[in-house]
Amino acid sequence: MRRITSSNTAKGVAAIVGVGPQLGLSIARKFAHEGYTVAILARDLGRLSRFADEIAREEKAQVYAIRIDCSGYRSVREAFEGVLSLGFVEVLVYNAYYQPVSSHPTTFTDIKIDSFEKSLAVSSLGAFLCAQQVLPGMVERRRGTILFTGRSASLSGIPGFSGLCCGKFALRALSQCLSREFQSVGVHVAHIIIDGVFGPT
Numbered sequence: 578m579r580r581i582t583s584s585n586t587a588k589g590v591a592a593i594v595g596v597g598p599q600l601g602l603s604i605a606r607k608f609a610h611e612g613y614t615v616a617i618l619a620r621d622l623g624r625l626s627r628f629a630d631e632i633a634r635e636e637k638a639q640v641y642a643i644r645i646d647c648s649g650y651r652s653v654r655e656a657f658e659g660v661l662s663l664g665f666v667e668v669l670v671y672n673a674y675y676q677p678v679s680s681h682p683t684t685f686t687d688i689k690i691d692s693f694e695k696s697l698a699v700s701s702l703g704a705f706l707c708a709q710q711v712l713p714g715m716v717e718r719r720r721g722t723i724l725f726t727g728r729s730a731s732l733s734g735i736p737g738f739s740g741l742c743c744g745k746f747a748l749r750a751l752s753q754c755l756s757r758e759f760q761s762v763g764v765h766v767a768h769i770i771i772d773g774v775f776g777p778t
Contacts, residue, residue, distance in 0.1 A: 590666045592616045592657075594645065594707055595673030600726070600771070602628055604670055609638035613667065616660045618645040639663075647673045647703025648695060657710035665718065666711040672726045674744065675699040682737020693740045700744025704751055712759065719763035725752045729772045 591608035595601050596617040609615045609632050617632075617640065619625050625642035633640040641663060645656035660666060675696040704725055715721030730738060731745040752768035759766060 588612045588667065590614045590616060590660065590663045591668040591670070592618065592660050592666050592707075592711070593670045593672065594618045594647065594703070595671065595726075596625060596628060598624075598628075601672045602632075604672065605640070606632050606636065608668065609633070609636040609640060612638070614639040614641070614663055616641045616643055616663060618643045618656055618660070619673070620644060620646055647707070648675075648698035650706055653703065653706040653710065657707070661710070661714070665714060667721060669707060669711045669721075669723045670726070671704045671707055671724070671748075673699055673703055674741070682735075683739075684737065685739055688739060693743075696740030696744045697747065698744075700741070701747035701751060704748050708751075708755060712755075712764065715764045716759065716762050721764045723752075723755065723764070723766045725749075725766075725768045727768050727770045729770070731768070731770055 588611070591605075591613040593601055593605045593608070593615065596605055596619045601617070601619070605615050605617045605628070615632065615638060617625055617629055622642060622644040625644070629640040629642040632638060641659070643656050643659045644652075646652040675698070708723055711721065711723070715723075725748055727745055727749055729735070730742045731749045734742050749768050752766055756766040
């Protein structure tokens with residue numbers, strides 16, 4: 578975990594999982610601007626550290642870069658040991674998904690098993706693991722928010738994108754289950770569909 582410069586105006590911790598140069602970075606910057614201590618998590622720690630430095634400088638906020646592999650329990654557990662050491666996680670945003678080498682459609686019979694498994698693991702298992710890390714604290718304090726980002730693939734099957742769609746369908750189901758289970762104790766869970774493309778195509 579790399580710590581980046583700080584101010585003392587934080588409201589709580591916002592953990593943003595799946596921070597790339599577009600949506601994830603924008604979400605992290607917004608929470609920093611609003612006064613949260615921000616933990617940004619992804620696989621590439623070098624790039625994350627640059628993002629953290631940029632956000633901290635612009636927003637004069639506490640920003641921590643933490644490496645995570647969302648497909649592995651051990652990596653998630655170790656990453657959230659760092660996150661939870663920062664304080665109470667007020668908000669978890671899960672924005673991770675698996676990007677194969679090619680972003681073009683893949684004929685079903687040509688999909689590699691390991692690629693399909695990785696897509697399911699990152700989209701749904703990773704969300705499950707991260708939510709398990711923060712929910713006990715949220716339930717204890719009877720407050721907290723978990724936001725899962727989805728896309729059109731969360732709602733409709735797309736030819737050539739079986740792995741992505743299955744993972745995103747599962748993520749939507751998880752969000753609905755958690756919402757119904759934990760709303761009575763003050764924890765808000767939402768699945769947000771973003772039906773669009775970020776950046777150059």
